[in-house]
Amino acid sequence: MDVKAGQVSFDQLISELSTRLINSEPAETYECIEEVIAAIGNYTDADRCYVFEFDDNIQHMTNTHEWVRNGYQAHIDDLQSIALEELPWFFKEIKAHHKFIVNNVEQLPAEASAEKAEFDREEIKSVICVGLVANQRLLGFVGCDMVRKKREWQSADIRHLGLVADMVANTLERQRTYAELIRTQRELEKANRMLQAQVAQDGLTGIANRRAFDERITNEIQRASRHNTPLALLIIDIDQFKPYNDHYGHLQGDQALKSVADAMFDQLQRNTDFLARYGGEEFVAVISATDEQKTKESIQRLLDSVRTLNIAHDESEVAPYLSISIGGYIHTPDAEEDTESLISRMISKADSALYRAKSDGRNRGYLDN
Numbered sequence: 001m002d003v004k005a006g007q008v009s010f011d012q013l014i015s016e017l018s019t020r021l022i023n024s025e026p027a028e029t030y031e032c033i034e035e036v037i038a039a040i041g042n043y044t045d046a047d048r049c050y051v052f053e054f055d056d057n058i059q060h061m062t063n064t065h066e067w068v069r070n071g072y073q074a075h076i077d078d079l080q081s082i083a084l085e086e087l088p089w090f091f092k093e094i095k096a097h098h099k100f101i102v103n104n105v106e107q108l109p110a111e112a113s114a115e116k117a118e119f120d121r122e123e124i125k126s127v128i129c130v131g132l133v134a135n136q137r138l139l140g141f142v143g144c145d146m147v148r149k150k151r152e153w154q155s156a157d158i159r160h161l162g163l164v165a166d167m168v169a170n171t172l173e174r175q176r177t178y179a180e181l182i183r184t185q186r187e188l189e190k191a192n193r194m195l196q197a198q199v200a201q202d203g204l205t206g207i208a209n210r211r212a213f214d215e216r217i218t219n220e221i222q223r224a225s226r227h228n229t230p231l232a233l234l235i236i237d238i239d240q241f242k243p244y245n246d247h248y249g250h251l252q253g254d255q256a257l258k259s260v261a262d263a264m265f266d267q268l269q270r271n272t273d274f275l276a277r278y279g280g281e282e283f284v285a286v287i288s289a290t291d292e293q294k295t296k297e298s299i300q301r302l303l304d305s306v307r308t309l310n311i312a313h314d315e316s317e318v319a320p321y322l323s324i325s326i327g328g329y330i331h332t333p334d335a336e337e338d339t340e341s342l343i344s345r346m347i348s349k350a351d352s353a354l355y356r357a358k359s360d361g362r363n364r365g366y367l368d369n
């Protein structure tokens with residue numbers, strides 16, 4: 001093959017390989033680079049062809065890809081994380097010139113004794129390496145070894161390997177950017193999840209807030225209407241909380257609100273139960289797949305849970321401790337019913353039951369249906 005024809009067919013090979021690399025999915029990139037170095041190894045009649053990557057500060061290098069001519073020794077496994085101190089002359093040369101070309105390993109200068117020993121170990125007679133540079137950063141290098149015989153590297157060899165180096169460097173850079181993108185995306189997703197949780201959570205008590213309640217009641221009504229099962233809505237209000245605040249102070253009032261929320265939350269542990277702070281000293285509970293008897297038992301358990309907290313309330317006209325009143329409404333939603341208006345109706349029914357409980361002396365719960 002004459003020089004010109006060789007150049008044309010090499011350029012064609014490079015162009016095909018680079019199209020493959022450009023179109024490769026990130027997961028296929030590794031394999032694609034393997035194919036590239038195999039093609040170059042074969043084309044240039046080398047005995048070994050490889051890619052090394054540096055760490056961020058160019059203190060270590062690792063052999064990431066290797067092609068070896070049939071019958072020759074592979075070295076990728078013993079060339080992992082090689083420190084600068086192990087091959088100082090090589091690091092210095094490649095950093096300074098982005099090239100490392102040795103026609104005859106026998107003629108290496110005295111200061112390259114560590115490199116000479118390493119090349120002898122690998123039986124290398126001639127070697128050529130070209131830096132992988134992307135965005136003015138040296139990422140690593142691609143190289144070829146001659147083991148069979150010495151070789152006088154020609155300017156065409158340097159040019160060929162330079163083209164391959166450009167291609168691999170751009171691919172690695174693209175892969176790094178992609179990995180960075182994925183990492184940023186993961187962080188964003190995590191931040192989003194945390195934000196979502198915060199958006200649905202009441203800041204003081206840590207239980208669900210009104211926004212989360214709106215979402216939950218809508219879903220539960222739709223589910224109950226599909227399964228034709230009753231759904232209970234309870235409105236829970238702390239009794240005589242204004243005198244409590246006035247007497248014990250707002251901070252202690254906050255503490256009492258938290259304790260009441262915790263105690264009620266512990267009572268509603270089934271995954272069909274849901275408790276939210278509705279606003280101020282008012283809470284709301286949704287109990288799905290229930291019936292009148294079970295709902296009454298839930299109401300009683302909620303009243304008892306707050307009573308057993310035994311939070312002193314000297315100003316209460318109801319009891320010597322902080323108590324709650326509950327109004328509930330139980331209903332089997334119908335697929336024909338409009339969810340929005342059903343929610344309003346359930347709230348208004350539960351509210352009037354609560355009003356009756358308050359009027360009848362508080363510290364009790366009533367259920368309408």
Ligand SMILES: Nc1nc2c(ncn2[C@@H]2O[C@H](COP(=O)(O)OP(=O)(O)OP(=O)(O)O)[C@@H](O)[C@H]2O)c(=O)[nH]1
Binds near residue numbers: 241253281362
């Ligand atoms: N400490 C504290 N108090 C709150 C908070 N939200 C609402 N409140 C208080 O809750 C009290 C509610 O008082 P009212 O609506 O008059 O009712 P009440 O005194 O509980 O009387 P009844 O409900 O009729 O038994 C008000 O004093 C509000 O300031 C809060 O986040 N922290």
